[in-house]
Amino acid sequence: MNTIRTAAIPVFIFSVLLRAQAASDFDWTKVTATKELNWTPCYSGLQCARLEVPLDYSAPDNRVAGIAIVKYSFKSPKSEYRGPILFNPGGPGVSGVDAIVASGEAFGTIFGEQYDIVGFDPRGIHYSTPAASFFKTDVDRAQWEHPGVDDTYPSLNSSYDVIPTQRARYQLLGTLAEIQDTKNILQHITTDNVARDMLSITEAFGFEKLQYWGVSYGTVLGATFASMFPDKVGRLIIDGVMDGEAWYSGNITNSMEDTDATLQTFFDRCAAAGPDACPFHAPTAAAIAANLMALSTSLIDTPIPVITNVSYGVFTYTYLRNVLFTGLYTPYTSFPLLAQGLAQLATGNATILYQMAEEIPYECPRGSQRDPVEFDQNDQEASIPTACGDGPVVTDTVAQLRESYEIGAKLSSFWDMFGNWRVRCSGWKVHRKGHFMGPMGASNTSFPLLVIGNTADPVTPLSSARRTSGYFPGSALLTYDAPGHTSLTAASSCLHNHMRQYFQNGTLPEAGTVCSPDEELFPSTSGNKTVKRSAQDLKLREALRQIHAAVQPMTLRHLPRLR
Template identity: 50%
Template sequence: MLSLSGAVLISALLLSPVTAAQAPFRWDNLVPSQNLAWVECYATFQCTRLEVPLDYSDPSIGTAVLAIVRLPANVSSAEYRGPILFNPGGPGGSAVDTVVNLGSSIQLIAGSQYDIVGFDPRGVSYSTPVASFFATDAERALWNAGSVPTSLNASSDALPHAWARARLLGTLAAQRDSGILRYMTTDNVARDMLRITQKFGEEKLQYYGISYGSILGATFAALFPDKVGRILIDGVLDADAWFNANLTIEATDTDKVLQTFFDGCAAAGPDLCAFYASTPAAIAERLAALTAAVRATPVPAVTPAGYGLVDYSFLRSALFSALYVPYQLFAPLAHGLAALEAGDGAPLFGLIQAAQPPPFTCAGSANPVPFHLNNGEAVVAIQCGDAVEVNDTLPELREFYAEAARTSEFVEFLVGSNRVSCAGWQVYREGRFTGPVAAKNTSFPLLLLTTSADPVAPKAAALKTLAGFPGSAIFTQDSPGHTSLTAPSLCTVGYFRAYFQNGTLPPPGTVCPVDVQLFGGPSSSNATKRTEEEGDTAVLTALKTIADVVLPIITRRGL
């Protein structure tokens, strides 16, 4: 979720990310249709390309074509309950690739009565026309190389430099627009979801959205409150803040997650946490000293995955990245910090670079699949095209950033750079929806899921969203990290399934424990016993599959 200054991909920090579907299915060989003309694809899936209006208020302007994939339900027609549409966040993540990788896992949890459906939003990935600001892959790589990674606190000219680059990018986007950019807004994607639902022969949307997908789900409910079937959103963002280009509220719990690193490391001990000290305060002091040392003297790093400098920006970016996925990254982060303290930057640098494409190379023309990995461009186009026009002068932006910094020490990668990335955007659609994201009555209650400490989607944002949809429900997973997917919880899965199977809402105040501990310690729950007694091994495996696929998307930072 969230477009930030620089092209660092937090997903690269994940140790074993699942790549996009390996089978080279050629979407450009499918003839677009105004109906769901399914063909077999990806072994067990079905694919289609659906034409939709670029502008629903004026269909004469032209059409976009949506790439849609489904894992069909595995029940009789009498038991069939329609599609569940899925959005993996980003914005700009390919739901097609995602569902091909994890559709069976979602179906296992939600129920085999449902089709699991992924569609690439207009302008994104396999959907056409594709949003692109760059003429070649090499040009895109050169731009990204100039952006990775940059902390707005790194130097006195970091903010002006980021502001100027955003204005440059906005000019490139406007000049090279294929005609899709002004129509990529979230309200149009919500209208596309209704169109897809209706093409299935259904009246109401069933939907599962994560991170930015929460904004999409809430926007749909605001626009079409009478078309809500089941909408489950996880990692709930403040949609009104999104549309107002002021995400300060999203930083509410960021520092709280960092504190869980200090607390968890002290509790885990030196065998499990390499950056251990006897108290959380001592670990915090140790990290502050290391940060100051690296700011003064960057550390070179050479690894099999590439080489570079571990400087202040790199270290700060790695820290912020780990806050998204504490259960996956806190232990290797601690190891990297301890090595860096000893003068060795390779472990921390390698942790980031291991999952990146080979450095200093271009893919060339050997790839049989047409260009579709435009998540960087898409995240900027959607976020900035959604928001109110940002016309901040540099002094105004400095004032905005200084005020936002009161909320979190990591505002350099969240609020400030979010505002910065839209400072030069020029392509807007008149009459686009910008809120308020609320509805007095929806035809079925929404279900909101939050964690106890989310670095970019705090519970405060979820509660604000809840207030906009009376009668809906919220429950909390007791874990740090962005969305519930960062830690397995059979309790959470139980409420997820009950909602889609029976429409059951959790009781007020419900808090679910997780079945894992930070730094790899033994779980304090009875997950293992429950697994043996209730046969939940498959569910835990499904959760891991979903996490491995989705976390790289929701933790990706774009251009």
């Protein structure tokens, strides 16, 4: 038995079904990696290929990797064709192929029909080969993911022995990965090599300079590319920015500078919206926060059993924290549902909140050996080789990990959700000497970058966008006055018209430009706030919703789930 993890009900279950449909619609095992792009029809109206690239760019004549690529082809006349735009949805370890399969046409709506919209699976991930694997069989993987009810992803502050236990657990995982890595693949699954792969993809299309949109971890990838290949930047948007210097140093504590501020927007907007729009309403934001704290505390002593139509379980304090934290990524879809769930929880019923992070069971074959061309990975296999292999070797003792936790906990009350990153890397043993670790930045990019940051992003604060813009003189910083993770949090005709103009005309927003979302966190039920929008704006808004529905669930799959 294994599980598919989900979060907010309608969007996320839809996305899981989309991915399952995509996986059944095309057989990647029949696609051979070639030095040129040999396209074959795939999915519904798309084109797929595998590009052969060096596994080790310092020894290009030796072993190779096959990068899985999908494109939504340009629709304009051939004379207007402007090349590929590559998209990376974050992670590390999220499938760019799945993102374009689910929403390629929507990307074309945003950027224009003169471009091929291209998704790719970074080396080692999903449909790219060779795949990163720490386990021999799916049963081995299931045993790792589900050793017990509370053992998989416990809150780091749930008990005194959690940090030493988790450290030992990831020492074990690091050893398993090292044993399974008989062909020395894992050391090559690093961000700098993925940046080189993006240049290889661009050149395979017949172009010299990269056109790119990267969100979340995809901003580290984009900034790394611009730092390594400043003369190869055609257009490059980084959106929801992680500080690359912090990433490569192995210290991402500053990622949570705005996490609690994102939750505060729930309190503030709920109080302002009124009880009809926000069922968890109270007269003041402070009162709503206090009510949430009281409900959270009550779950410590009185967890609530839940049975749904697909599963059952116990709704606990840590489960609630998981729901709250993941909800901060997607507030425009999650906050209204969260308000309903909290109001229901106040009556002793946790069904809605339980379903917001429910695990949907499915069967998997027992005992089958790993097929090297199968692409089922767990989230650890997809993310750890890059997340830990990019930075320095982490040899922290339990005492040092506890000290690191205390530092992060002072920054955000949600650090127990995010601090496991360093614990995970304390067991990682595979590092390649000489890989890129900075410095970030370049004063001479062939075209200025467009850097986008939200005012209340739970894991990529606006300060990181400002710092990163400073690494690249001449770049433009576009501020999005919205809570949530990346510009995909909500449609904004202002922001996405700036993105379109950047790609179409090379136009950068003026210094100090701030855009607002076209949506409300808690839409009015009165109908008196209807805003007339052009047909183009409505089309753009629907396209952004499609991309959001496809990409954000994939990103959330790579978050640890507390139990």
